[in-house]
Amino acid sequence: MYQNRLFNRTRIQLTSFYAVVIGLITLFNGYAIHRVMLQTFERTVDRELNTLAGTVHDTLEAVLQQPEVISPVAMKVLPGLCIVGGECSPTRADSKLGELTQKQGYCLRLLNLNGQEIASLGGAKHKFAAEIPKLKQVTITDDRGERYHVHTLPLKTSDERDWGYLQVAQSYQLLDEYMQSLHLLLIFGIPLAMLIIGGASWWLSGLAMQPIYQSYQQIQQFTADAAHELRTPLAVTRVAVESALDPAVIESETRTNLEIAQRQVHHLTRLAEDLLWLSRLEAKQLPIHQKPCCLNDLVSDLEEELAPLAMAAEIDLQIEILVKEPIYVMGDIDRLYRAISNLITNAIQYTPAAGMVAIHLEYLENTAIITVRDNGIGIAPADLPHIFDRFYRVQVDRSRATGGTGLGLAIVKAIVQTHQGTIQVSSKLGTGSIFTVKLPAK
Ligand SMILES: Nc1ncnc2c1ncn2[C@@H]1O[C@H](COP(=O)(O)OP(=O)(O)OP(=O)(O)O)[C@@H](O)[C@H]1O
Ligand SMILES: [Mg+2]
Numbered sequence: 001m002y003q004n005r006l007f008n009r010t011r012i013q014l015t016s017f018y019a020v021v022i023g024l025i026t027l028f029n030g031y032a033i034h035r036v037m038l039q040t041f042e043r044t045v046d047r048e049l050n051t052l053a054g055t056v057h058d059t060l061e062a063v064l065q066q067p068e069v070i071s072p073v074a075m076k077v078l079p080g081l082c083i084v085g086g087e088c089s090p091t092r093a094d095s096k097l098g099e100l101t102q103k104q105g106y107c108l109r110l111l112n113l114n115g116q117e118i119a120s121l122g123g124a125k126h127k128f129a130a131e132i133p134k135l136k137q138v139t140i141t142d143d144r145g146e147r148y149h150v151h152t153l154p155l156k157t158s159d160e161r162d163w164g165y166l167q168v169a170q171s172y173q174l175l176d177e178y179m180q181s182l183h184l185l186l187i188f189g190i191p192l193a194m195l196i197i198g199g200a201s202w203w204l205s206g207l208a209m210q211p212i213y214q215s216y217q218q219i220q221q222f223t224a225d226a227a228h229e230l231r232t233p234l235a236v237t238r239v240a241v242e243s244a245l246d247p248a249v250i251e252s253e254t255r256t257n258l259e260i261a262q263r264q265v266h267h268l269t270r271l272a273e274d275l276l277w278l279s280r281l282e283a284k285q286l287p288i289h290q291k292p293c294c295l296n297d298l299v300s301d302l303e304e305e306l307a308p309l310a311m312a313a314e315i316d317l318q319i320e321i322l323v324k325e326p327i328y329v330m331g332d333i334d335r336l337y338r339a340i341s342n343l344i345t346n347a348i349q350y351t352p353a354a355g356m357v358a359i360h361l362e363y364l365e366n367t368a369i370i371t372v373r374d375n376g377i378g379i380a381p382a383d384l385p386h387i388f389d390r391f392y393r394v395q396v397d398r399s400r401a402t403g404g405t406g407l408g409l410a411i412v413k414a415i416v417q418t419h420q421g422t423i424q425v426s427s428k429l430g431t432g433s434i435f436t437v438k439l440p441a442k
Pocket of ligand 2: 342345346404408409
């Protein structure tokens with residue numbers, strides 16, 4: 001896309017920077033979501049185990065009589081409880097405990113005072129280490145590597161003697177399976193996401209650099225154009241001055257040469273002034289003298305001033321003011337004068353003898369419309385989009401003959417834009433052109 005090495009390098013740097021920053025943000029977000037989900041799951045399990053352990057503990061303590069002995073009443077209270085190497089109490093369809101152990105992975109164990117299992121209920125199919133966890137709540141792993149979150153509570157008999165321990169556990173199998181698939185997703189997803197982020201960053205940095213690249217190209221074009229514009233008058237001046245200094249050249253020729261040099265210097269001075277003025281106008285460095293400007297007076301003054309030029313070029317200059325009331329726009333009268341004057345001068349310059357140039361002023365919906373129309377040489381469709389560019393001239397030789405620098409229309413456009421107006425052109429080669437300036441008016 002960019003032929004310039006500096007832009008290519010900057011784009012690569014921007015892409016890497018974007019990719020790293022967006023990648024880190026995405027990773028951090030992913031990690032934060034992962035942590036929050038994990039904690040929420042663990043807290044929920046903890047709360048539920050707490051409730052379950054509390055309920056079972058209180059129910060059992062009321063019916064336990066002998067230490068480490070499960071009474072028939074206790075067997076009844078816990079339907080589905082199986083004594084190690086012995087019988088199980090019958091399950092009941094309406095048992096809440098049965099539902100919790102079967103469907104939600106809870107299990108329950110009764111341990112003697114040494115930590116050995118006496119009876120169990122639910123999914124504890126595998127062996128746990130035979131020791132009492134020191135903490136009330138811990139996560140332990142069974143002999144198959146399955147993780148359980150366990151609450152352990154000491155049990156007492158109804159007459160306050162130590163009976164043993166109650167353990168209530170919830171399997172982390174579901175969570176672990178879920179985390180495993182999440183990790184797989186991350187392992188394969190992160191490189192893919194980085195690839196997509198890299199592509200998007202490349203595209204975004206290209207998008208961000210486009211206006212900078214365009215203005216860079218414009219500056220390059222401008223420098224080339226300016227150098228080209230300066231070269232011809234400077235070369236002509238040099239030849240003229242060298243001839244004037246040549247002692248072999250006769251005096252009358254010397255004078256002619258100096259006149260040529262003077263014309264070229266005049267042309268260069270005008271070019272430099274126009275350029276400076278245009279760049280200051282675009283950089284908004286020129287003071288604006290905002291005042292109500294009467295366009296009717298402006299057009300009449302221009303007619304008076306440019307009539308001799310039109311007459312010399314044998315052009316019929318017509319002015320038509322289509323409103324009775326004066327039209328005012330807020331702005332700088334000198335600049336507006338310069339803009340419309342440039343348009344009329346162009347119309348006269350680019351219309352052959354015996355042609356016509358007409359200026360119209362009208363008012364429509366809070367807008368002043370000034371139209372400069374001619375039946376001159378016209379502009380080809382291919383040139384139309386460029387004529388407001390600096391230094392652009394359609395027929396370079398012809399324009400140079402008229403002393404043009406190609407800055408006239410660029411100046412017009414800049415002035416109209418500083419007055420919040422618009423300029424449009426329609427033209428047909430060999431038939432003529434119409435330039436329409438619209439300005440917000442009272
Ligand atoms: N009314 C017109 N009819 C035909 N061609 C035009 C007309 N106005 C402008 N152009 C074309 O547009 C080009 C740019 O006009 P612009 O006024 O910017 O430059 P210029 O007239 O060549 O030089 P200057 O800076 O002295 O005005 C002209 O060179 C000319 O080819
Ligand atoms: Mg011009």
